[in-house]
Amino acid sequence: METLSSRTAYDLWADAYPAFAHNPLMHAEQAIVEPLLLRLRARRALDVGTGTGRYLPILASTGAAVVGVDRSWAMLTRSKAALKRPPHTIISGAGLTGGGAGLNDCGAGLSGPRCICGDAVHLPFRRGAFDVINASLMVGDVADLHAWAREMARVLALGGHLVYSDFHPSWTEHGWRRTFRSADGATHDIAFEAHAIDQHLSALGGAGLRVEAIREPRLNAGDDPSIRAFRKRWGNPPIVVIFHAIKEP
Numbered sequence: 685m686e687t688l689s690s691r692t693a694y695d696l697w698a699d700a701y702p703a704f705a706h707n708p709l710m711h712a713e714q715a716i717v718e719p720l721l722l723r724l725r726a727r728r729a730l731d732v733g734t735g736t737g738r739y740l741p742i743l744a745s746t747g748a749a750v751v752g753v754d755r756s757w758a759m760l761t762r763s764k765a766a767l768k769r770p771p772h773t774i775i776s777g778a779g780l781t782g783g784g785a786g787l788n789d790c791g792a793g794l795s796g797p798r799c800i801c802g803d804a805v806h807l808p809f810r811r812g813a814f815d816v817i818n819a820s821l822m823v824g825d826v827a828d829l830h831a832w833a834r835e836m837a838r839v840l841a842l843g844g845h846l847v848y849s850d851f852h853p854s855w856t857e858h859g860w861r862r863t864f865r866s867a868d869g870a871t872h873d874i875a876f877e878a879h880a881i882d883q884h885l886s887a888l889g890g891a892g893l894r895v896e897a898i899r900e901p902r903l904n905a906g907d908d909p910s911i912r913a914f915r916k917r918w919g920n921p922p923i924v925v926i927f928h929a930i931k932e933p
């Protein structure tokens with residue numbers, strides 16, 4: 685099977701990518717991330733690599749002004765489905781990276797989230813624009829974790845919170861591949877950037893982000909025979925890692 689670059693893969697995947705947790709890994713991740721985001725009660729929230737917008741309604745439910753950013757136009761177009769309340773505006777990030785003129789309020793005053801097509805490592809927002817950033821399952825597409833963490837820290841206000849998840853280093857240890865099925869039923873393999881826990885810690889520390897908590901959930905077998913089979917074969921390793929970091933005042 686040909687391994688697709690993440691850019692190609694998400695454009696192809698978008699039509700079949702639901703805006704809710706749609707596999708056991710996402711369920712395990714969301715069981716930790718969602719309550720944390722609800723507790724943080726952002727005023728200005730950014731969802732980086734928002735995809736089809738799984739976390740947009742969750743962030744918006746706290747009353748925050750919410751912005752989602754993603755570099756895949758196809759995924760953003762599908763994010764409309766995640767949002768119950770209009771207006772939901774999708775804006776091209778092209779030409780905005782020089783300071784984000786017109787976007788510096790980050791949606792404050794709007795009654796629904798905004799989505800912007802742009803790159804996580806060059807965000808079109810001013811310094812300190814958000815008090816909470818979420819970034820779920822997207823740093824596995826980012827080669828330069830240090831540059832990414834610096835950009836998160838730049839747009840985060842002092843005392844602001846960064847919550848993000850990544851594929852656990854278990855994936856590399858066990859040689860697991862990331863695959864998905866596109867709308868036409870074909871299965872594809874996606875390239876991903878493996879990051880060790882030490883690399884996360886070094887990137888966060890280098891960006892002035894203090895680690896508040898790290899979680900490493902495993903799959904919950906319950907009655908699901910496929911998860912029981914997985915656990916039997918692999919010994920139930922952690923499958924995702926979640927970081928909560930705070931920008932030091």
Ligand SMILES: C[S@@+](CC[C@H](N)C(=O)[O-])C[C@H]1O[C@@H](n2cnc3c(N)ncnc32)[C@H](O)[C@@H]1O
Nearest residue numbers: 694733734735738754755756803804820822825
């Ligand atoms: C696995 S999906 C996760 C989507 C969503 N956060 C979720 O958990 O349902 C990863 C998303 O990150 C986006 N992405 C990857 N690299 C990016 C970058 N450098 N800048 C912006 N978005 C990026 C992809 O286009 C894709 O939509």
